[in-house]
Amino acid sequence: MKFKNILLVEDNPQDEMLTLRAFNKVNVANRIDVVRDGQQALDYLFRTGEFAQRDGPDLPTVMVLDIGLPRLSGLEVLERLRADPRTKLLPVVILTSSDDERDRLKSYLNGANSFVRKPVDFGEFAESVARLGIYWLATNEPPPAA
Numbered sequence: 001m002k003f004k005n006i007l008l009v010e011d012n013p014q015d016e017m018l019t020l021r022a023f024n025k026v027n028v029a030n031r032i033d034v035v036r037d038g039q040q041a042l043d044y045l046f047r048t049g050e051f052a053q054r055d056g057p058d059l060p061t062v063m064v065l066d067i068g069l070p071r072l073s074g075l076e077v078l079e080r081l082r083a084d085p086r087t088k089l090l091p092v093v094i095l096t097s098s099d100d101e102r103d104r105l106k107s108y109l110n111g112a113n114s115f116v117r118k119p120v121d122f123g124e125f126a127e128s129v130a131r132l133g134i135y136w137l138a139t140n141e142p143p144p145a146a
Helices: 013-025 038-046 074-083 101-109 122-139
Strands: 005-009 031-035 062-065 092-096 114-117
Touching: 005 013, 005 038, 005 122, 013 031, 013 122, 031 038, 038 062, 038 074, 062 074, 062 122, 074 092, 074 101, 092 101, 092 122, 101 114, 114 122
Parallel strands: 005 031, 005 062, 062 092, 092 114
Antiparallel strands: none
16 A cells, blocks of 8 residues: 655644644545755655755655745746656645735646635534545545656
């Protein structure tokens, strides 16, 4: 069985904590790596910079990506991922507080697999994150290795 893990790209410490708590609440025991800006996300995925010696699988099973990130926005990260053959098929879920239709459209145009707004209420937030984890780690069949 293939090792399944999540890359969470989130710059807000409170949203990070809530997301990790929500995964924990539904017993997502998979490894969850966290990076806090767009450049770190690319370094993690391409094993460059501070992640040049990173252990673990080449790519996560799914990346949960915020849009409003420092250094490189989530949309810029997504564009770079889809332009590179190594990450072209990596499942990417946009998890954002943005309710701007342009962000949703740009996310899908740039190849996002899903767009989820962060609910304000913690209970709803936890339920959304739990469903994400269950779907992407247990239900979804990822693309075959290229």
